[in-house]
Amino acid sequence: MGKDMPKDAKPAQQRIDQFFSGPGGRADNWRDLVEAAKAWSRGGDRAKYDAALADLSVTEEFHGYPGLQLMAALREAAAAGDAATSLALATRITVALTTRSFRQHASDWSTKEEGNGDVPELVPPTFGAHTTRRPYFETLIVTGVAPGQWPALAAEWRKLRRPVDAFIYEPVIVGSLEDAFCATMLNPNIAAVIINEGFGLRSRHNAPVLRSITASAGLNDESDASALRLAQIIKRVRPELDLYMISNRDVEELAGNPEASVVRRIFYSVEELLELHLSILEGIQDRYDTPFFDNLKKYAQRPIGTFHALPIARGKSIFKSDWIRDMGEFYGANLFLAESSATTGGLDSMLEPTGTIKKAQEKAARALGADRVFFVTNGTSTSNKMAVQALLAPGDIAIVDRNCHKSHHYGMVLSGVQPVYVEAFPMTEYSMYGAVPLRTIKQALLAARAEGRLDRVKLLDLTNCTFDGHIYNTRRVMEECLAIKPDLIFLWDEAWFGFARWSPFLRPRTAMGAASDIEAWLHDPASVAAYERKRAELGDNPSDAALLETRLVPDPRKVRLRVYQTNSTHKSMSALRQGSMVLVKDVDYHTVEEQFHEAVFTHASTSPNQQLIASLDVARRQMELEGFGLVTNAIEIALVIRREVNRHPLISKYFRVLGADGMIPAEYRQSGFVDFLAPGANWASALRSMQEDEFCLDPTRMTLVCGTAGYDGTQFKNLLANDYNIQLNKTSRNSVLLQSNINNTRSDVAHLIRVLMEISRAVEARLEQGGDGERQTFAARVKSLMTDVPDLPNFSCFHEAFRHDAGSATPEGDIRAGFYAAYNPTSCEHIRLFDQAIDQRLENGPPLVSANFVIPYPPGFPIMVPGQVLTRETIDFMRKLDVKEIHGYNATEGLKLVHPDALAKLATADRR
Numbered sequence: 001m002g003k004d005m006p007k008d009a010k011p012a013q014q015r016i017d018q019f020f021s022g023p024g025g026r027a028d029n030w031r032d033l034v035e036a037a038k039a040w041s042r043g044g045d046r047a048k049y050d051a052a053l054a055d056l057s058v059t060e061e062f063h064g065y066p067g068l069q070l071m072a073a074l075r076e077a078a079a080a081g082d083a084a085t086s087l088a089l090a091t092r093i094t095v096a097l098t099t100r101s102f103r104q105h106a107s108d109w110s111t112k113e114e115g116n117g118d119v120p121e122l123v124p125p126t127f128g129a130h131t132t133r134r135p136y137f138e139t140l141i142v143t144g145v146a147p148g149q150w151p152a153l154a155a156e157w158r159k160l161r162r163p164v165d166a167f168i169y170e171p172v173i174v175g176s177l178e179d180a181f182c183a184t185m186l187n188p189n190i191a192a193v194i195i196n197e198g199f200g201l202r203s204r205h206n207a208p209v210l211r212s213i214t215a216s217a218g219l220n221d222e223s224d225a226s227a228l229r230l231a232q233i234i235k236r237v238r239p240e241l242d243l244y245m246i247s248n249r250d251v252e253e254l255a256g257n258p259e260a261s262v263v264r265r266i267f268y269s270v271e272e273l274l275e276l277h278l279s280i281l282e283g284i285q286d287r288y289d290t291p292f293f294d295n296l297k298k299y300a301q302r303p304i305g306t307f308h309a310l311p312i313a314r315g316k317s318i319f320k321s322d323w324i325r326d327m328g329e330f331y332g333a334n335l336f337l338a339e340s341s342a343t344t345g346g347l348d349s350m351l352e353p354t355g356t357i358k359k360a361q362e363k364a365a366r367a368l369g370a371d372r373v374f375f376v377t378n379g380t381s382t383s384n385k386m387a388v389q390a391l392l393a394p395g396d397i398a399i400v401d402r403n404c405h406k407s408h409h410y411g412m413v414l415s416g417v418q419p420v421y422v423e424a425f426p427m428t429e430y431s432m433y434g435a436v437p438l439r440t441i442k443q444a445l446l447a448a449r450a451e452g453r454l455d456r457v458k459l460l461d462l463t464n465c466t467f468d469g470h471i472y473n474t475r476r477v478m479e480e481c482l483a484i485k486p487d488l489i490f491l492w493d494e495a496w497f498g499f500a501r502w503s504p505f506l507r508p509r510t511a512m513g514a515a516s517d518i519e520a521w522l523h524d525p526a527s528v529a530a531y532e533r534k535r536a537e538l539g540d541n542p543s544d545a546a547l548l549e550t551r552l553v554p555d556p557r558k559v560r561l562r563v564y565q566t567n568s569t570h571k572s573m574s575a576l577r578q579g580s581m582v583l584v585k586d587v588d589y590h591t592v593e594e595q596f597h598e599a600v601f602t603h604a605s606t607s608p609n610q611q612l613i614a615s616l617d618v619a620r621r622q623m624e625l626e627g628f629g630l631v632t633n634a635i636e637i638a639l640v641i642r643r644e645v646n647r648h649p650l651i652s653k654y655f656r657v658l659g660a661d662g663m664i665p666a667e668y669r670q671s672g673f674v675d676f677l678a679p680g681a682n683w684a685s686a687l688r689s690m691q692e693d694e695f696c697l698d699p700t701r702m703t704l705v706c707g708t709a710g711y712d713g714t715q716f717k718n719l720l721a722n723d724y725n726i727q728l729n730k731t732s733r734n735s736v737l738l739q740s741n742i743n744n745t746r747s748d749v750a751h752l753i754r755v756l757m758e759i760s761r762a763v764e765a766r767l768e769q770g771g772d773g774e775r776q777t778f779a780a781r782v783k784s785l786m787t788d789v790p791d792l793p794n795f796s797c798f799h800e801a802f803r804h805d806a807g808s809a810t811p812e813g814d815i816r817a818g819f820y821a822a823y824n825p826t827s828c829e830h831i832r833l834f835d836q837a838i839d840q841r842l843e844n845g846p847p848l849v850s851a852n853f854v855i856p857y858p859p860g861f862p863i864m865v866p867g868q869v870l871t872r873e874t875i876d877f878m879r880k881l882d883v884k885e886i887h888g889y890n891a892t893e894g895l896k897l898v899h900p901d902a903l904a905k906l907a908t909a910d911r912r
C-alpha cells in the first residue's frame with residue numbers, strides 16, 4: 001500500500017509510520033541487512049550495508065530485542081570496518097528474531113559469540129534459567145530522560161527480575177509521544193506501558209503519515225504532549241495494554257481525574273520501582289489467567305471415579321480396549337481426563353454459570369469491550385438464534401439483510417418474528433451481494449413510521465463484515481437509525497470479524513467498537529448541541545426525502561443504546577470449531593435478561609463440551625496478550641498476497657484479487673479511497689476511508705477472480721484442494737474467497753503464489769499449444785463465466801395469506817406461518833423447475849408460493865423463503881444455477897410450493 005505496503009524498493013529513508021508493515025516487513029529488513037553484510041564481506045559495496053543498517057536502526061528503536069546494546073555493537077562493527085563481525089552479528093540477531101529464540105536464550109542477547117561472558121551485564125542470570133518456559137513481553141517506557149541515560153535506565157529495570165517472576169520482560173525506551181505511538185503500533189511484543197511525565201511531542205524521525213494523523217487529532221505543539229493525552233491515545237489504539245503513569249506532581253488529583261481511568265495505576269515518582277514491576281507482572285497475570293481452562297487442567301489431574309454417564313471420561317473405556325485404543329493414542333490422554341459431565345469441582349455450568357465459566361465470560365467481556373458475554377458451544381448458528389429469540393417476540397418486526405446467514409432466518413421462524421427483508425447492493429458480475437446501504441435501511445424505518453408501525457420494529461439485523469469482506473460504518477448506521485427510532489436494538493452478526501477487535505484500524509468498525517464510541521458521544525455535553533443544530537437545520541416535520549439525504553444525528557437524551565454482537569470465535573481466533581460468543585452492550589439488558597436465560601435454556605446443550613469452553617477461555621487469553629501482533633500479521637499477509645497476485649506478470653494475466661474499488665461501488669467510498677494498493681494510498685488514507693466511507697473492505701478477505709483463467713469457483717476450489725493441498729471456503733460463479741487469519745505465515749503466501757504461477761503457466765501452455773480451437777473454447781468459457789451471469793433476484797414479497805398482520809405499504813410477512821404451512825403434506829405441491837407449468841403459473845397465476853427455504857451454495861443466501869411469492873427472476877436464477885448443493889430443493893421432486901387451495905384457506909381462516 002503505497003509507502004505503507006511491504007516495499008517494492010527501499011524508500012529514501014526508513015519511515016516509522018509504515019503501520020501496515022508488520023512482522024513480515026521487519027523480517028525482510030533484517031534479511032536485507034544480512035544480504036548486504038554478505039556482499040560487503042565478500043569485498044562488495046560497503047555503502048549498501050551502511051544504508052541498510054541506518055534504515056533498520058530507526059525502527060529497531062521501538063523493539064526490546066536486539067535492543068540498545070546489540071544495535072550499538074552492530075554500529076561499532078560497521079564503524080570499525082569489520083565486515084566479518086558485522087555479518088556474524090547481523091546473522092545471529094536475524095536467526096534469533098526469526099526463531100524467536102531470544103525470548104528464552106540469554107546467549108542471544110550477548111554482543112559476543114556463544115557465551116563470551118558479557119551476558120550477565122546485559123541480562124541477569126535469571127533470564128532463561130527457568131526449566132519451564134516463561135512467557136516474554138516488552139514494556140514501553142516513555143520518558144523525558146535524555147537518550148544517553150537510556151542504557152543505564154534499562155539496566156535498572158532488568159535488575160528487578162526475580163526467579164519467582166512468572167513472566168519476563170525487556171524495557172523499550174522512547175522519549176516522545178510520536179515515538180510512543182509508533183512503538184505501540186509497530187511492536188506487538190509490548191504488553192505494558194509506563195508513562196513518565198516530561199516527554200516531548202515530536203519524533204526526530206521522518207513520519208509524514210503520522211504527522212497528518214496527529215495534526216488531525218489536534219496534536220500540534222509540544223504542550224499537547226501530556227501524559228494523560230498519550231495514555232488516552234494508546235488506550236484507543238491498543239485497549240488491551242496495561243498503562244501505568246509516573247508523576248512527580250499531585251498524583252492524588254490525577255487519580256481522581258475521570259480521564260485517568262484508562263490508567264491501571266498511578267505512581268508517585270520512580271521511588272516505587274519494585275511495586276511498579278510487581279504491578280506490571282500482576283497485570284499480565286490477570287490477562288494470562290484462564291479461570292475455566294486452569295480448573296479443567298487441575299480437574300484432569302485429580303484421581304476421580306465417575307459414576308455418571310460419559311464412559312470416555314478418564315479414558316478407561318478407550319485405553320483398555322484393543323479396538324478403539326488408536327483414538328486415545330491419537331488424541332492423547334488429557335482429552336479424556338478432562339472430559340466430564342460434572343458441573344462442580346471448578347467446572348461450573350454453562351446453563352447457569354456461577355463459577356469459573358462466569359469468570360471466564362467476564363474476562364471475555366472485558367477483552368472484547370462488551371458489558372457481558374455468553375459462551376456458546378454450538379457455533380454462531382446458535383448464537384444468532386439465541387439472540388433473535390431473546391430480543392424478539394411473535395409479531396415483532398425485524399429489519400433483516402435478506403442475504404444474512406440462515407440462522408437468522410430460522411431464528412425468525414422459531415420466534416414468529418415478521419422480517420422486513422432489505423437488499424444488499426448486488427455484485428452481479430461476481431454473483432454475490434455486498435452489504436445493505438444505509439439509505440435502504442432508513443427507508444424501511446421511515447416506511448414503518450409512515451404506517452404507524454415503528455413501535456413494532458424492534459431490531460436491525462446485519463452481517464458485519466460480510467463473508468466477502470464488506471464492513472459497515474457501524475457507528476453511522478446505528479446513529480442514523482437511532483435518530484429515527486431511539487430504542488432500536490442492533491444485532492450485528494460478526495461471525496467472521498471477531499479478530500477485528502485487535503486491529504486499531506478495524507476496531508472502530510466493529511459493533512462493540514462503534515458502540516463504545518457512541519456511548520462516549522452520548523456522554524459528551526457537546527452532543528446535545530450537535531443534535532439541536534441538526535434539528536434546526538432539518539426544521540419541523542422534515543420530509544422523508546430530506547431525512548434520507550441528511551446525515552441524521554440522534555437525540556442523546558432519548559437514545560437507549562442496545563447493541564448485540566455474535567462472533568464465531570472459532571473462525572478467527574484459536575477456539576475449537578463451534579466455539580462462539582454473544583456480546584452484549586445494552587443499557588436495557590435488565591429488561592431482557594430473563595429472556596436471554598430462556599434462550600440459553602432453549603438452545604444450549606445440557607452436555608456442553610468442556611474442551612470447547614476451555615478453548616474460548618484460551619482464545620481470549622491469546623488475543624489479549626498477542627492478538628494485536630497476530631492480526632497485524634494477518635493483514636500484512638493479505639496485503640502481500642494482494643500485491644503479489646496483481647503485479648505478477650504471469651499470474652495477473654489470468655487471476656486478480658479484487659481491491660476495494662472492485663468490491664465497493666464508488667458511491668459508497670465517499671472518502672475517494674480506491675484501494676490499499678492504489679498509488680498514493682497509505683495508512684492515513686485507509687484510516688480516513690475507515691472513518692468516513694459507508695462501506696470498507698476487510699483486507700484479509702480476498703476475492704480472487706478465477707473465471708478469467710477459465711475456472712468456475714467450485715472447480716478452482718477443488719483444483720486447489722485436490723492437487724495443491726490448499727483449502728478455502730467460499731466460492732462464487734467466477735471467484736474464490738481467500739482468507740488470511742492469525743494462523744498464516746509467509747510460507748503459506750509463498751506456497752499460494754507458487755501454485756497460482758504453476759496454474760497460470762499450465763493455462764498459458766494449453767493456449768499456446770492448443771491452437772485456435774483451444775483459444776476459442778477458452779475465450780467462450782471465460783465469457784460465459786464472466787459476462788453471462790444471471791441477475792441476482794431480489795426478495796419479491798410475502799403472499800397475502802401471510803400478511804394479514806402486516807402494514808399495507810410495508811413488506812413484512814409471517815414467515816413462521818409460511819414455514820408451518822408446509823407441515824401438512826396436503827397443503828403442498830411440487831412442480832419441477834423446468835416444467836412448463838411454472839411458466840404458465842408465472843404468466844397467468846395462481847401465484848407460486850414457496851413452502852420452504854431454498855438456499856444454494858454458493859451464493860449461500862435464501863433464494864426463496866417460506867411464504868415468498870416466486871417471480872420470473874427467481875425462477876430464471878434457479879434455472880441458470882450450476883451448483884450442486886441447493887439446500888431445500890430436490891431436483892427430482894421439484895420446487896416445494898404452498899398449494900393455492902391451502903393459500904385460500906389460510907387467507908379466509910385468518911380473516912375470520
Ligand SMILES: Cc1ncc(COP(=O)(O)O)c(C=O)c1O
Pocket residue numbers: 378379380381382384404405407463467493495496568578580
Ligand atoms: C455470517 C455468518 N453468520 C453465522 C454463521 C454460522 O456460524 P457457525 O459456523 O459458527 O455456526 C456463518 C457461517 O458461515 C456466517 O457466515
